[in-house]
Amino acid sequence: MACERDGMSDEMIGEALIKEVIEEELKDMPDNFQLPTSLAVDVKSEQEKKVVTQLAKMIRIVGDKVQDDRAFQDAIDGIARDPVSKWVRFRQVADKVFEHGITWERIAVLIYVAGRLxxxxxxxxxxxSVRDIISWTVEFLKNNLLVWIQEHGGWINSFPDLAVASIQRMSLMSSPSYNLIFFFIAGLGLGSFITWRLTR
Structure with missing residues (x-):
């Protein structure tokens, strides 16, 4: 496993990342709501926490692309309305996300969609149902994405691609090209720094 030498496997990072994104999406929910954490994996070190937190931030930026996408919103609503086959509907949405292949950006979109759901x-x-969503997303990650993640160098190698996707999202919101250059360099620098720290 690509990140296992650092004490945390790609599978554990994926599970912690799913929990982090869902927790962040639910932070504005009523105070009486408690996130079920029994399915989540807690990170052990400050360095691992930083990796998961940075990945979660990038996922939220990338995921904001689909926030206004009517098709994804309809799919989320469809899962929520279907009393019997929520797993089947979730699987259909996940399959739709990856119908043109697996990329880091599409993995980010799936995790973001799980948070919105x-x-x-x-x-x-x-x-x-939040517990079910965590379970479905973790199961989908393990069964359909984990091998791809490992073959592509693990989560640590997602930073450059997610940084580019984040920059593309931010560039759509601002027109001056110097902002694009700044964010590109900042994202590339951040990804390089984290990669360097984890490989030491």
Whole structure:
């Protein structure tokens, strides 16, 4: 496993990342809502926490691309409304995300969609479904994405691609080209620094 030499496997990073993104998406929910954490993996060191936190930030930026996408919103609503086959509907959405192949950006979109789906379930008074969403996302990651993640150097190698995707998102929001250059260099620098620190 690509990151296992640092004490944390790609599988554990994926699980911690899913938890982090869902927790962040649910932070504005009512105070009486408690995130079920039994399926989540906690990171052990400050360095691991920084990696997961940085990846989660990049995922939220990349995921904001689909926030206004009507098709994804309809898919999330469809999962929430279907009382019987939520797993089947979730799987259909996940398959749609990856219908043109696996990329770091598409993995980020799937995790972001899981976070938005968790929010939707809490809003329609089905907070117990958050545990299911965590479980489905972790299961999909393990069964369909983990080998690809490992073959592509592990989560640590996602930083450059996610930084570029984040920059593309930010460049759409601002027109001056110097902002694009600044964010590109900052993202590339951040990704390089984290890669350097984890490989020492």
């Amino acid at each position: 968790a929010v939707k379930m809490v809003e329609i008074h089905l907070p117990q």
